[in-house]
Amino acid sequence: MAGNSSESGRTVAARTLALLGAFDVAHPRLSLSEMARRAGLPLATAHRLAGELEAWRALDRDEQGCYRIGLRLWETGLLAPVSSSLREVALPFMQDLYEASRENIHLAVRDGFDALYVEKLSGHSSVPVISRIGARLPLHATGVGKALLAFAEPAFIRAYCERPLPRYTRYTIAERGRLYRELTRTRERGHAETNEEMTLGSTSVAVPIPHTSGAPTAALGFVVHSHRSELVSLVPALRAAAEGIAQRLNESADDRAPGLVHDPSV
Amino acid sequence: MAGNSSESGRTVAARTLALLGAFDVAHPRLSLSEMARRAGLPLATAHRLAGELEAWRALDRDEQGCYRIGLRLWETGLLAPVSSSLREVALPFMQDLYEASRENIHLAVRDGFDALYVEKLSGHSSVPVISRIGARLPLHATGVGKALLAFAEPAFIRAYCERPLPRYTRYTIAERGRLYRELTRTRERGHAETNEEMTLGSTSVAVPIPHTSGAPTAALGFVVHSHRSELVSLVPALRAAAEGIAQRLNESADDRAPGLVHDPSV
DNA sequence: CTGTCAGCTTCCGTTCACCGGAAGGCGGGA
DNA sequence: TCCCGCCTTCCGGTGAACGGAAGCTGACAG
Numbered sequence: 001m002a003g004n005s006s007e008s009g010r011t012v013a014a015r016t017l018a019l020l021g022a023f024d025v026a027h028p029r030l031s032l033s034e035m036a037r038r039a040g041l042p043l044a045t046a047h048r049l050a051g052e053l054e055a056w057r058a059l060d061r062d063e064q065g066c067y068r069i070g071l072r073l074w075e076t077g078l079l080a081p082v083s084s085s086l087r088e089v090a091l092p093f094m095q096d097l098y099e100a101s102r103e104n105i106h107l108a109v110r111d112g113f114d115a116l117y118v119e120k121l122s123g124h125s126s127v128p129v130i131s132r133i134g135a136r137l138p139l140h141a142t143g144v145g146k147a148l149l150a151f152a153e154p155a156f157i158r159a160y161c162e163r164p165l166p167r168y169t170r171y172t173i174a175e176r177g178r179l180y181r182e183l184t185r186t187r188e189r190g191h192a193e194t195n196e197e198m199t200l201g202s203t204s205v206a207v208p209i210p211h212t213s214g215a216p217t218a219a220l221g222f223v224v225h226s227h228r229s230e231l232v233s234l235v236p237a238l239r240a241a242a243e244g245i246a247q248r249l250n251e252s253a254d255d256r257a258p259g260l261v262h263d264p265s266v
Numbered sequence: 267m268a269g270n271s272s273e274s275g276r277t278v279a280a281r282t283l284a285l286l287g288a289f290d291v292a293h294p295r296l297s298l299s300e301m302a303r304r305a306g307l308p309l310a311t312a313h314r315l316a317g318e319l320e321a322w323r324a325l326d327r328d329e330q331g332c333y334r335i336g337l338r339l340w341e342t343g344l345l346a347p348v349s350s351s352l353r354e355v356a357l358p359f360m361q362d363l364y365e366a367s368r369e370n371i372h373l374a375v376r377d378g379f380d381a382l383y384v385e386k387l388s389g390h391s392s393v394p395v396i397s398r399i400g401a402r403l404p405l406h407a408t409g410v411g412k413a414l415l416a417f418a419e420p421a422f423i424r425a426y427c428e429r430p431l432p433r434y435t436r437y438t439i440a441e442r443g444r445l446y447r448e449l450t451r452t453r454e455r456g457h458a459e460t461n462e463e464m465t466l467g468s469t470s471v472a473v474p475i476p477h478t479s480g481a482p483t484a485a486l487g488f489v490v491h492s493h494r495s496e497l498v499s500l501v502p503a504l505r506a507a508a509e510g511i512a513q514r515l516n517e518s519a520d521d522r523a524p525g526l527v528h529d530p531s532v
Numbered sequence: 533c534t535g536t537c538a539g540c541t542t543c544c545g546t547t548c549a550c551c552g553g554a555a556g557g558c559g560g561g562a
Numbered sequence: 563t564c565c566c567g568c569c570t571t572c573c574g575g576t577g578a579a580c581g582g583a584a585g586c587t588g589a590c591a592g
Contacts, residue, residue: 002268002578003551011578012278012550013318020342021322028345033568044552047570052279056287060347065569069346071377076286077343078400079294080335081326088398095389111337123361132354134344268549269580277549278579299539310581313541331540 006042015041016049020058020073025134029066082109086218087119089248090209093241094121094220101234104129104223106206108144110152111136113160115145118218127202127225140165140179141172143204146192147219150183151208157183171196191235192221201226205235209242211249220245272308281307282315286324286339291400295332348375352484353385355514356475359507360387360486367500370395370489372472374410376418377402379426381411384484393468393491406431406445407438409470412458413485416449417474423449437462457501458487467492471501475508477515486511 022030022038030038036046050067053059057072078084087107094105104122108115114136122129131137139145139160149160157180167174173182186192192206206221220242222234288296288304296304302312316333319325323338344350353373360371370388374381380402388395397403405411405426415426423446433440439448452458458472472487486508488500 002547002549003576004553004574005551005577008577011318013282013315014322016279016282017318017322017324020324023342023345025345025350028347028350031568032570042552043569044554044571045550048550048552049279052277052283056280056283058283058286069342071346071348071382073339074343074346074349075382075400076289076335077340079289079291080337080340081294082337083340084291084294092390099389116337116341123365124358134341268576268578269547270545270582271548271580275549297539298541308581309540310542310583311579314579314581 007040012049015039015045016053019046019049019053020069023069029062029068031066035067082116082118085249085252089252090218090220090245091119093244094119097121097220097222097237097241098123100237101222102126103234104131106131106144106221106223107218108137108142108148108221109218110139110148113139113163115139115142115148115219117144127223129202129223130199131223137198138166138168140174141168141194141198143192143194143206143221143223144219146183146186146194147206147208147221150186150192151210168198169196169200171200173197191238192219193231196226203228203231205231205238207235207238207242209246209249211246218245273306278315281305281311282319285312285315285319286335289335295328295334297332301333348382348384351515351518355518356484356486356511357385359510360385363387363488363503363507364389366503367488368392369500370397372397372410372487372489373484374403374408374414374487375484376405376414379405379429381405381408381414381485383410393489395468395489396465397489403464404432404434406440407434407460407464409458409460409472409487409489410485412449412452412460413472413474413487416452416458417476434464435462435466437466439463457504458485459497462492469494469497471497471504473501473504473508475512475515477512484511 018039018041019035022035027034027038032047032050033043035050036043039046050059054061054070057070060068060070062068086109090107094107097105098121102123102125104120104126106117107119108117110116115138117131117133117135117137120131120133137145139149149157161176161179165174165176165179173179190207194204196202202223203226204221204223206219209218209220211217220238222238224231284305284307285301288301293304298313298316299309301316302309305312316325320327320336323336326334326336328334352375356373360373363371364387368389368391370386370392372383373385374383376382381404383397383399383401383403386397386399403411405415415423427442427445431440431442431445439445456473460470462468468489469492470487470489472485475484475486477483486504488497488504490497
């Protein structure tokens with residue numbers, strides 16, 4: 001920054017973004033002091049920058065003066081490919097699956113070492129699950145996570161397995177060797193399965209959504225009560241949906257290739 | 267800014283946000299030059315700031331080097347109250363309505379002079395509609411829009427009616443006097459109706475979702491084929507859902523009042 | 533192969549926007 | 563009433579930000 005900064009080398013842009021980064025799912029509402037502390041900024045600096053974010057409506061203030069993420073940031077975030085392309089394309093297929101099964105349907109992408117949940121459909125008859133749009137869950141203990149992991153590049157799989165594998169239930173596969181074998185079986189079968197590995201009482205199947213001749217960028221899966229025995233019978237529908245989604249994704253990717261042609265539709 | 271800026275008085279934060287603002291639904295993918303031009307920044311400046319945004323993952327670059335909105339911005343945007351509170355609370359109710367009717371269900375809030383669509387459920391049997399999550403549609407020609415407008419503060423209604431009222435079909439209410447009467451009827455009935463006012467062949471009903479003894483912050487509505495005659499029979503279900511949502515919203519607002527208690531759950 | 537062009541990236545000297553301690557205001561609890 | 567925590571405003575010193583220019587890269591034409 002210009003001026004007598006106590007911490008040189010941190011740019012204005014980085015500090016501004018640090019204020020946004022102070023918010024997370026456990027802290028969606030922050031007072032100025034909390035925000036400044038979490039972002040590691042002096043109060044006066046946080047106040048000035050938060051004022052600019054508020055003016056742009058990246059932040060809002062409630063009646064008590066606390067800050068919240070603003071509508072404009074939400075709107076802007078919706079333009080991310082994960083939402084504007086993947087989710088838009090996948091949603092009709094997911095609705096078909098939901099209407100046919102009334103079970104939880106998840107759409108997730110891999111981000112870093114997490115499965116990031118992009119969309120979730122569920123109803124009152126579905127088993128309650130902890131997932132949530134925007135949630136991050138482990139790759140080795142969820143259906144969509146295993147599908148993403150099994151079909152990732154070998155180097156990534158190795159890197160993932162070398163990290164600690166947290167255990168969530170007594171059925172979680174937390175041993176490297178067993179996880180490797182499980183991933184091999186997943187590739188052979190073409191779909192992933194979990195059995196109470198994340199949550200007791202819940203079972204899942206998932207398939208990868210291959211994209212433009214590369215590693216899968218996304219995965220689609222069911223989560224059902226573990227007493228449902230015919231779980232594997234859901235796989236063909238899942239696979240058909242995944243293929244439909246992949247085809248539509250590749251079509252829209254082709255649209256772009258010829259020369260940065262933007263979709264003229266609104 | 268520090269330095270020899272050509273346009274003094276524009277802060278770094280404002281320029282950084284201007285880069286994000288260069289993206290919209292018609293331009294979700296921008297080259298550096300396009301982004302710089304749309305944000306009104308010199309190329310070198312845009313390059314530097316875009317690099318910082320990319321480092322934070324507010325922006326991503328695709329294989330051709332074009333910029334897109336990044337995953338982290340999408341994640342952060344999900345923390346906005348409109349998504350994390352309103353949408354989360356409303357979704358189960360909307361699913362009930364969808365399962366019972368198989369028609370389009372919309373949830374919208376008022377933002378400025380627009381109805382901003384927060385969530386939309388629809389299936390293959392529903393009439394296709396132009397709405398989309400994050401879409402902005404006019405208050406005087408949509409069901410949820412009329413519900414929001416009719417129950418807004420009188421000063422706002424006046425201000426809205428004094429602006430030009432664009433016509434979308436020959437049924438759009440584009441005259442101030444007729445719109446006033448229509449809004450009065452809407453308040454009397456307790457629900458809004460539209461009849462091919464936005465799109466030929468589509469009809470809608472909507473109800474406001476009152477919130478903490480104030481103006482409605484949101485509205486909930488159906489959009490169906492205009493040949494469906496029993497549209498008004500859907501209103502009681504809509505009203506029940508709106509009341510359920512309002513109650514849940516007020517409960518969670520109360521949770522906060524005692525002293526900034528944050529929801530401990532993840 | 534060579535020339536042209538458009539867009540991207542890097543460099544660096546100048547300068548003013550940024551920084552944040554300090555002081556003042558505000559509200560709530562004792 | 564005083565105290566305390568939080569928010570807001572002020573202001574002089576200074577180094578981060580600025581952006582023109584130069585170099586780079588890749589695509590396309592001749």
